Each structure stands twice: as C-alpha cells, then as structure tokens.
Amino acid sequence: MAGIKPECTLKIVKGEFGYVLEDVPHLTDYLPDLPTYSNPLQDNPAYSVVKQYFVDHDDTVPKKVVVQKESPRGIHFRRAGPRQRVYFESDDVLACIVTCGGLCPGLNTVIREIVCGLSYMYGVNHILGIEVRTNCCITKCFLPWADILNSKEAYGGYRGFYARNTIQLSPKSVNDIHKRGGTILGTSRGGHDTSKIVDNIQDRGINQVYIIGGDGTQKGAAAIFEEIRRRCLKVSVVGIPKTIDNDIAIIDKSFGFDTAVEEAQRAINAAHVEAESGENGIGVVKLMGRYSGFIAMYATLASRDVDCCLIPESPFYLEGKGGLFEYIEKTLKENGHMVIVVAEGAGQDLIAESMKSMEHEDASGNKLLLDVGLWLSQRIKVRYKFKSRTLPIYLFRIVHDVLDYFARRQRMVINLKYIDPTYMIRAIPSNASDNVYCTLLAQSAVHGAMAGYTGFTVGLVNGRHTYIPFERVTEQGNKVIITDRMWARLLSSTNQPSFLSSKDVEEADSADDLQKLTVDETKSLGNGSPIENAI
Numbered sequence: 001m002a003g004i005k006p007e008c009t010l011k012i013v014k015g016e017f018g019y020v021l022e023d024v025p026h027l028t029d030y031l032p033d034l035p036t037y038s039n040p041l042q043d044n045p046a047y048s049v050v051k052q053y054f055v056d057h058d059d060t061v062p063k064k065v066v067v068q069k070e071s072p073r074g075i076h077f078r079r080a081g082p083r084q085r086v087y088f089e090s091d092d093v094l095a096c097i098v099t100c101g102g103l104c105p106g107l108n109t110v111i112r113e114i115v116c117g118l119s120y121m122y123g124v125n126h127i128l129g130i131e132v133r134t135n136c137c138i139t140k141c142f143l144p145w146a147d148i149l150n151s152k153e154a155y156g157g158y159r160g161f162y163a164r165n166t167i168q169l170s171p172k173s174v175n176d177i178h179k180r181g182g183t184i185l186g187t188s189r190g191g192h193d194t195s196k197i198v199d200n201i202q203d204r205g206i207n208q209v210y211i212i213g214g215d216g217t218q219k220g221a222a223a224i225f226e227e228i229r230r231r232c233l234k235v236s237v238v239g240i241p242k243t244i245d246n247d248i249a250i251i252d253k254s255f256g257f258d259t260a261v262e263e264a265q266r267a268i269n270a271a272h273v274e275a276e277s278g279e280n281g282i283g284v285v286k287l288m289g290r291y292s293g294f295i296a297m298y299a300t301l302a303s304r305d306v307d308c309c310l311i312p313e314s315p316f317y318l319e320g321k322g323g324l325f326e327y328i329e330k331t332l333k334e335n336g337h338m339v340i341v342v343a344e345g346a347g348q349d350l351i352a353e354s355m356k357s358m359e360h361e362d363a364s365g366n367k368l369l370l371d372v373g374l375w376l377s378q379r380i381k382v383r384y385k386f387k388s389r390t391l392p393i394y395l396f397r398i399v400h401d402v403l404d405y406f407a408r409r410q411r412m413v414i415n416l417k418y419i420d421p422t423y424m425i426r427a428i429p430s431n432a433s434d435n436v437y438c439t440l441l442a443q444s445a446v447h448g449a450m451a452g453y454t455g456f457t458v459g460l461v462n463g464r465h466t467y468i469p470f471e472r473v474t475e476q477g478n479k480v481i482i483t484d485r486m487w488a489r490l491l492s493s494t495n496q497p498s499f500l501s502s503k504d505v506e507e508a509d510s511a512d513d514l515q516k517l518t519v520d521e522t523k524s525l526g527n528g529s530p531i532e533n534a535i
C-alpha cells in the first residue's frame with residue numbers, strides 16, 4: 001500500500017480541572033491569512049430564526065459522561081455544527097464525494113445529504129462523485145457516453161480518483177437514491193496511492209473532499225490530509241465513518257448498524273421457526289463481524305430467541321465441561337430446540353486447528369476468514385447423528401470418522417438448519433432512524449468543511465455530533481469488551497456459558513481468581529467500547 005504514514009497532528013488544548021480538548025486541524029493552521037465570509041445561513045429565513053443556531057466556538061463534548069466527584073473533566077471533542085464565519089465562498093467550492101470499503105445501509109443517504117446540504121444550506125453547485133460505475137443509472141441518464149469512458153478504467157472508492165471521469169451530483173440527481181441499498185458511486189478495497197490521489201484532487205481544483213468509509217478508509221483519509229497539508233493546499237478533508245461492524249472507536253455507533261441488526265432479526269426468526277418445528281431443531285445464523293461481534297451481540301439481545309451468541313472477542317470451545325456441545329445437549333433436553341448466532345470472525349483459531357489454515361488477505365490487507373457458520377454446523381452435525389439436509393463434509397473427513405463414533409454413541413437425532421444472511425443485512429437501504437442519523441452526519445460534515453476545519457471525522461459522541469481528529473478513530477478499533485456490562489447482559493439474557501476455558505474454570509476456584517482473570521483480559525482488550533460504556 002502506497003499510503004503515507006500520517007504524522008501525529010493532534011491539537012491539544014488544556015483547561016481547568018483536567019479539561020482536555022482534542023481539537024481538529026483547521027486550514028488556518030498552515031494557511032494563516034485566509035479570508036472569511038459570513039455564513040450564508042445567516043440570511044436563510046429557515047435558520048436565522050433558530051435561537052443559538054450557530055455553534056459557539058467554545059462548545060465541546062465530553063468523551064466520558066460517567067464521572068466521579070474527584071475525577072478530572074477529561075477529554076473533549078469539538079462540537080459539530082454551523083459557524084458564524086465560513087472559509088469558502090459558495091461559488092468557489094468544488095466538492096467531491098467518495099465511498100470506500102464494504103457496503104453499509106445508508107451510504108446513499110449520506111451522499112444525498114452532503115449534496116443537498118452543500119446546495120441548500122451553502123449554495124454550492126459544484127459537487128463531483130468519485131467515481132462513475134458503468135451500470136450506474138444516474139451516469140446513464142446524464143452521461144450516455146459514460147460506458148465508453150468507463151470501460152477500462154472505472155473503479156469506485158479510492159481507485160476512482162485515478163479514473164478520467166467523475167459524475168456531477170446535484171439535489172435533483174440524488175433525489176431518491178436513499179431508497180436504494182449500496183452506493184451509487186461504487187466502492188472498492190485496496191489501491192490507495194496517496195500522492196496520485198492528491199495529484200488528482202489538485203489537478204481538478206477540488207477544495208472539499210468528503211470520504212465515506214470504515215477504519216481503513218479513515219486511515220487513507222488521514223494520509224490524504226497529511227499530504228494536502230504538506231502541499232499547503234486549501235482543501236478540507238472530511239471523513240464520514242461507515243462500518244456495518246460498528247468497529248470504529250470513539251463514536252457511539254456507526255450509521256447502518258441499526259438497520260443491519262433489524263434485518264438480522266428476519267434470519268434469526270427463520271432459524272427459530274425452523275428449529276422449533278423439528279425434533280431437536282438447531283438454527284445456526286452467521287452474521288457479519290470480522291473482528292467485532294457487535295451485530296451478533298445486538299441482534300441476539302434484540303431477538304430473545306437466541307440461545308447462544310458466539311463472537312470473535314470471546315473464545316469458545318466445543319468439547320468438555322462448559323463447552324458448546326455440553327450446552328447444546330442441555331438446551332435441547334430442556335427446550336427441544338435452540339438458535340445459535342455466530343459472528344463471522346468467531347472461532348477462527350478453532351477452525352484453523354481442524355482445517356489447513358489459509359492466510360489470505362483482501363486488496364486492503366484485511367484477513368479473509370474461513371466460514372465459521374458452515375464449519376460449526378458441520379461440527380454439530382458430525383457430533384450428533386444428523387438427520388438434516390447434508391452439507392458437504394469432505395472438508396472435515398479427518399475429524400469425521402473419530403467423531404462419528406461418538407455420534408453413534410450419543411443416539412441423538414438433530415435437525416440443523418444453517419442460515420447465512422451475510423450480505424443481505426448490509427445491501428439494503430437504511431431504516432428511518434439510520435436515515436435521520438445519516439442526514440445529521442452529512443450536515444455536520446458540510447458545516448465543518450465550510451468552517452475551514454479539516455483532517456477530521458464526524459461522529460456521534462454521547463449523543464452529540466462532534467469533529468474527531470483522524471488519529472483518534474484510526475489508532476484502534478472498537479471491540480466488544482467481554483468483561484464489560486453489555487456482554488454480561490447478553491450472557492444473562494441467553495444463559496449461555498461464558499466459555500472461559502475448562503482449564504481456566506478449574507484453576508479459578510474462587511471468585512477472586514475469576515475477578516483477576518477479568519481484569520487481565522480487560523487490559524489486553526484495550527479501552528471500553530463507547531456503545532457499551534454509554535449504556
């Protein structure tokens with residue numbers, strides 16, 4: 001990857017009683033003499049009547065809202081929103097929007113609202129989409145020759161910057177795109193070349209860059225910002241965090257997450273109906289979550305039909321006391337059926353043990369995972385005497401013969417149905433609540449760029465929209481903390497075992513020992529997740 005490693009650009013402002021503002025960069029940090037203009041919203045009847053519509057320069061939002069009497073005020077982020085003075089004249093703005101990484105519900109809503117926000121609030125009419133897909137209906141409407149232009153070099157995402165053509169976006173052209181899943185601009189992984197991207201931004205005269213994407217994308221955005229600052233360009237770089245996995249640090253949650261959790265209910269319901277209807281029915285549902293199990297955890301908590309949730313952060317084991325098989329037997333005996341939700345990144349170490357490990361990566365360097373849902377379903381079926389539709393077992397032949405012996409001894413008939421709705425939960429339009437969220441994120445992004453801020457990600461922190469320095473959202477990912485309250489709530493809800501290994505359980509005879517283990521794990525897992533800590 002040709003990305004330039006971003007330098008530390010954190011602007012720290014300290015105040016009384018341990019107050020710390022982790023401020024975001026501003027164009028005037030390296031272009032001190034830039035002229036300012038009054039915000040056009042001042043003359044807009046809809047906004048000028050709103051009391052305190054403009055955000056005070058001093059407004060900041062605390063990172064932690066749970067505090068103790070003696071605790072310092074702690075880290076704060078700059079509050080998002082419109083400022084009295086802006087650093088761009090409407091006619092001079094040439095904005096561009098790019099979407100990178102995997103799909104997520106709400107991408108089109110964010111694109112739409114950036115376009116409408118720029119146009120309706122600030123009178124900006126020059127907005128480019130990076131990049132045009134050959135089968136994009138907007139392209140076809142407005143650029144009938146686009147197929148020819150695109151035929152060899154069209155890519156979405158960061159690769160789109162290297163293509164010759166872009167698409168003009170206007171409120172009219174994006175009017176109903178929020179009703180569709182995916183992204184009208186296309187997306188891709190890999191191919192980030194900072195210099196080439198910034199050359200392109202410079203050559204086209206772009207001065208506001210809106211980059212929508214996940215953790216990798218935000219790292220790419222940070223590199224672009226650094227290069228722009230090095231070249232002293234008057235260009236605002238704004239990140240809008242997108243991640244179906246909710247794995248971006250600091251922010252309360254990412255857009256599209258609620259929609260994905262909601263859609264996952266349909267798969268879980270189906271698994272439950274199937275499981276209930278057969279003898280010893282087991283429904284296995286695999287959900288997205290490469291490194292973080294938030295979707296699986298929230299889908300489980302929302303459903304109440306799930307008996308066991310497996311996530312990457314919580315290692316589990318199959319055989320022996322406290323293992324998954326023991327729990328399956330117990331649940332089937334008690335209830336006659338059960339539902340298991342498994343996040344795609346769960347149990348990868350177990351799969352690697354029983355299968356030849358595959359160390360493959362995608363174009364962005366993300367680890368390509370083995371199919372835990374299929375693997376788990378096979379292991380359960382082989383463990384018991386299966387009666388259900390047979391999935392191919394050739395991959396597991398070695399373990400099969402050994403396990404089949406025990407399977408016959410068990411004399412337990414099971415009916416297992418495996419449901420994999422992976423892409424169905426992210427390739428849909430966002431729901432009502434995510435649409436509102438996307439709108440506010442997009443508007444915050446626009447206000448920030450117009451006010452001359454740059455090198456930041458917009459994000460909801462404790463229910464308030466803020467501008468967060470890139471470093472803060474890219475330095476580490478957001479993970480489910482298994483020693484935190486939310487995971488404990490899930491364990492109480494499903495009544496599943498904690499899957500501390502049998503060795504750990506034997507050794508940790510006393511509650512004190514268990515407590516020690518918990519503290520050590522907390523240390524190794526990093527900071528608490530905002531989504532959990534907030535509740």
Ligand SMILES: Nc1ncnc2c1ncn2[C@@H]1O[C@H](COP(=O)(O)OP(=O)(O)OP(=O)(O)O)[C@@H](O)[C@H]1O
Pocket residue numbers: 001003004100101102103157158159188189190191192213214215216217218219220221223242243244245363364366
């Ligand atoms: N460290 C990095 N420096 C520069 N660019 C990066 C970096 N990491 C990733 N990118 C670029 O960001 C883009 C998106 O990255 P990636 O495919 O990892 O998706 P993502 O933004 O993390 O979204 P998702 O949530 O779907 O994984 C790719 O074009 C990739 O090249």
Ligand SMILES: O=P(O)(O)OC[C@H]1O[C@](O)(CO)[C@@H](O)[C@@H]1O
Pocket residue numbers: 101102103214244245288289290344362
């Ligand atoms: O198949 P794709 O497009 O690479 O996306 C799959 C990955 O994207 C994510 O949704 C986000 O990183 C992961 O949960 C998943 O592993």
Ligand SMILES: [Mg+2]
Pocket residue numbers: 101214215216366
């Ligand atoms: Mg990612």
